Amino acid sequence: MANKIRFGFVGTGRISDWVLKGAFLDPRFSLEAICSRSKERAEAFAAKYGVKKTFTDVEEMASDPDVDAVYIGTPNATHKDIAIKAMNKGKAVLCEKPMASNAAEVREMIAAAKANDVLLMEAMISTLNPNFKEAVRYMDEISPVRHWSSSFCQYSARYEKLLGGEVTSVFDPAMAGGAIMDIGIYTIYPMVRLFGKPDSLCASLRTLPVPDGSLIDVSGSIQFSYPGMHASVIYSKTDDSFLPTEIAGEKGNILLDQIHITRKAEYIPHSAPTSGRGLPPERQDITCSMDGDEYQCEFREFIDLLTYSKKESAVNSLQTSLTVMEIIDEARRQNGITFPSDKI
Numbered sequence: 001m002a003n004k005i006r007f008g009f010v011g012t013g014r015i016s017d018w019v020l021k022g023a024f025l026d027p028r029f030s031l032e033a034i035c036s037r038s039k040e041r042a043e044a045f046a047a048k049y050g051v052k053k054t055f056t057d058v059e060e061m062a063s064d065p066d067v068d069a070v071y072i073g074t075p076n077a078t079h080k081d082i083a084i085k086a087m088n089k090g091k092a093v094l095c096e097k098p099m100a101s102n103a104a105e106v107r108e109m110i111a112a113a114k115a116n117d118v119l120l121m122e123a124m125i126s127t128l129n130p131n132f133k134e135a136v137r138y139m140d141e142i143s144p145v146r147h148w149s150s151s152f153c154q155y156s157a158r159y160e161k162l163l164g165g166e167v168t169s170v171f172d173p174a175m176a177g178g179a180i181m182d183i184g185i186y187t188i189y190p191m192v193r194l195f196g197k198p199d200s201l202c203a204s205l206r207t208l209p210v211p212d213g214s215l216i217d218v219s220g221s222i223q224f225s226y227p228g229m230h231a232s233v234i235y236s237k238t239d240d241s242f243l244p245t246e247i248a249g250e251k252g253n254i255l256l257d258q259i260h261i262t263r264k265a266e267y268i269p270h271s272a273p274t275s276g277r278g279l280p281p282e283r284q285d286i287t288c289s290m291d292g293d294e295y296q297c298e299f300r301e302f303i304d305l306l307t308y309s310k311k312e313s314a315v316n317s318l319q320t321s322l323t324v325m326e327i328i329d330e331a332r333r334q335n336g337i338t339f340p341s342d343k344i
Contacts, residue, residue, distance in 0.1 A: 003028065004028055004029070004030040005028055005029060005030065005068050005069055005303050005306055005307075006030045006031075006032040006066055006067055006068045006069070007023070007029065007030065007031055007032060007033075007067070007068070007069050007070070007071055008032055008033040008034070008035060008053075008055075008061045008062070008064070008067040008069070008070050008071070008091075009031065009033070009034050009035065009045075009070075009071050009073065010035045010036075010058055010061070010070060010071065010072050010073065010074055010082055010086075011035075011036065011072065011073035011074040011096075012034065012036045012038075012041045012042060012044075012045035013073060013074075015073045015096060016045070016071075016073040018295060019071070019073065019096075019123070019295040019298070019299075020049065020295075021293045021295060022291065022292070022293035022294060022295025022296035022297070022298070022299055023071075023295065023296070023299045025291070025292045025293055025296045026296060026299050026300055026303055028303050028307070029299055029303065031049055031051055032051070032053060032064075032066050032067050032068075033046075033051065033053035033054065033055060033061050033064060033066075033067055034046040034049075034051055034053070034054050034055070035054070035055040035056065035057070035058055035061045036054075036056065037056060038056070039054070039056050042054040042055065042056060053066070058070075058082050058085045058086060059085050059086075059088075059089060062085060062086040062088075062089035062090075062091045063089050067091060068091070068092065068306070069091060069092040069093070069094060069119075069302070069306060070082075070083075070086040070091045070092070070093050070094070071093075071094045071095075071096075071123070072086075072093065072094070072095045072096055073096045074096075075169045075172075075175040075176070075177075076098055076100070076101055076175055076176035076177065076181055077101050077174065077175045077176040077339070077340075077341060078175075079095050079096070079098075079099060079100045079101070079105070079109075080100045080101065080105040080106075080108060080109055080341075083095050083100075083109050083112070083120065084108065084109060084112045087109075087112045087113055087116045087118050087120065088112065088116060090116060090118060091118065092118050092119035092120070092302075092306055093113070093118070093119070093120050093121075094121055094123050094298070094299075094302045095109075095120065095121070095122055095123060096122075096123045097122055097123055097124045097185055097189070098122075098176075098181050098185050098324070098325065098328070099122045099321045099324075099325060100176075100325065101176035101339050101341040101342075102176075102325060102328075102329050102339065102341055102342055103322060103325040103326045103329050104341075104342075105325075105341060106321055106322045106325045107322065110318050110322065113311070113312075113318070114311075117311065118311065119302070119305055119306060119310065119311050119312065120311075120312070120318065121301070121302055121305065121312070121313045121316050122316050122320075122321045123298050123302075123316075124185075124186075124189050124298070124316050125260070125261065125294055125295060125297060125298050126186055126189060126190050126259055126260055126261070126262070127189060127190050127193045127315050127316060128297040128298050128300075128301050128315060128316065129261060129262050129294070129297055130288040130289070130290060130291065130297065131256065131262035131263065131264070131265040131286075131287055131288050131290075132190060132256065132262050132265075133288075134265055134286050134287075134288045135247070135254045135256060135262070135265050135267075135286070136194070138254055138267045138286060139194070139247070139249075139254075141251060141252055141267065141269065142247065142248075142249030142250070142251045142252035142253060142254060142267075142269075143249050143250070143251065144228060144229075144249060144250055145194075145195075145229055145247055145248065145249045146228070146229045146230070146248055146249060146250060147229060147230050147231065147232075147246070147247075147248040148191050148194070148195065148224075148229070148230075148231035148232070148233075148245075148246075148247055148248075149231070149232050149233075149243075149245065149246045149248070150186075150187035150190070150191065150231075150232075150233045150234075150245040150246075150259050151187065151233070151234045151235070151241050151243040151244075151245065151259070152183045152184070152186045152187050152234075152235045152241075152258070152259055152260055153219070153234065153235060153236035153237075153239055153240055153241035153243075154183060154236070154237060154240060155236075155237065155238065155239055155240050156170070156237040156238075158170050158171060158237070159171075159218060159237050159238050162208065162210075162216075162218070163208075165211065167210050167211065170182050170237075171210070171216050171218070172210070172216070173210060173212075173214045173215070173216055173337070173338070173339050173340070174339070174340055176339045176341060177216060178216045178217045178218075178332075178337065179217050179218050179219055179220065179235060179236065179237040180205065180217050180220055180235065180328055180331060180332070181328065182237065183235050183237065183260070184217075184220060184222075184233070184235035184328075185324060185328065186235075186259050186260040187233035187234070187235055187245070187259055188222075188233060188324055188327055188328070189320065189324050190245075190259060191224070191231055191233070192320050192323050192324050192327070193315065193316075193320055194247075195226055195229070195231070196226075196323070197323045197326070197327075198224040198225055198226050198231065198327070199225045199226060199227065200224070200225045201222055201223065201224045201225070201327060201330060201331065202222070202223045202334070203220060203221075203222040203223075203330070203331035203334045203335060204220060204221050204222070204335075205217040205219070205220035205331060205332075205334075205335040205337070206218055206219045206220060206238070207335060207336070207337060214337075214338065215335070215336055215337050215338075216337065217332075217335065217337055218236070218237055218238050219234075219235060219236035219237065219238050219239070220234070220235055220236075220331070220335075221233065221234045221235075222327075222331055244256055244257050244258070245258070245259040245262075250270075251269065251270055252267065252268055252269040252270050252281075253267075253268040254266070254267055254268075255268065255283075261294045263287070263290065264285070264287050265285075265286045265287050265288070266283045266284065266285055266286060266287075267283070267284045267286045268281050268282075268283050268284070269281060269282075269284070298316075301313055301315065301316070329342075
């Protein structure tokens with residue numbers, strides 16, 4: 001592999017702008033090509049970053065010998081087809097979360113990665129965040145863990161548009177949209193990373209109809225059962241919340257200020273029982289120095305894997321991506337939410 005990892009970016013939306021801020025901080029990263037369905041959008045995006053090569057066809061870009069890896073930042077429903085086309089050309093793929101529309105598509109992507117012997121990784125920043133990694137180091141201090149509680153609620157202007165009858169891609173069932181796919185996944189993915197697949201789940205999602213009569217979720221809460229512990233998550237695009245994520249164990253607790261991008265982490269060891277009459281336990285700040293940009297961590301992980309010819313991340317593993325999508329599929333099933341891709 002060359003000293004520089006030459007990326008082709010698929011998608012010219014704001015997520016591509018966001019992740020590039022972090023990507024450029026890794027000296028091994030190089031932006032080689034831009035691909036968009038629109039020639040004009042591809043050229044405008046490329047000009048902004050001084051990129052010479054533009055494409056409107058993914059397979060053509062993935063056939064370019066100057067492209068080592070492909071980043072996918074397009075709507076959810078397009079991830080599978082784009083990823084498989086790139087991997088069939090021998091390219092490593094960093095795919096924006098969620099990995100695909102459903103678990104069946106993720107299985108197809110994993111099969112393509114193995115068949116072509118290439119790296120495939122979901123671009124989930126939460127579990128690669130330095131503060132989350134530090135929290136994992138303290139898990140033994142609080143074990144056995146008895147409860148995971150996580151919240152991500154962020155009011156969206158696109159919700160206002162939905163109420164007004166305008167369906168943007170984030171709330172479009174045809175694009176595999178919905179709040180659980182957009183932000184609810186941030187509360188579920190780290191849970192699966194730490195504890196694996198739950199024994200059972202009960203999902204209560206708030207849904208709204210879109211003009212074609214199908215349902216889309218705008219918020220929700222899910223309860224999970226694990227051997228010896230429980231977990232609960234809440235997410236919403238209709239209101240804000242500032243609840244931390246908590247990992248509660250018999251010997252202490254870990255608090256993360258926000259799960260999608262943890263900027264502050266605390267460890268709280270249990271003190272002697274006082275029946276509420278003594279001093280509260282002392283909180284220990286275990287916050288790490290942050291990267292220059294929150295998206296730097298996912299490119300560092302991906303480029304490290306490519307550099308050492310690894311085909312899978314031990315943190316953002318393919319099994320984690322599959323299990324998360326199986327959970328979301330079941331949550332949607334329990335609440336009558338279907339995507340066109342579910343029926344294929």
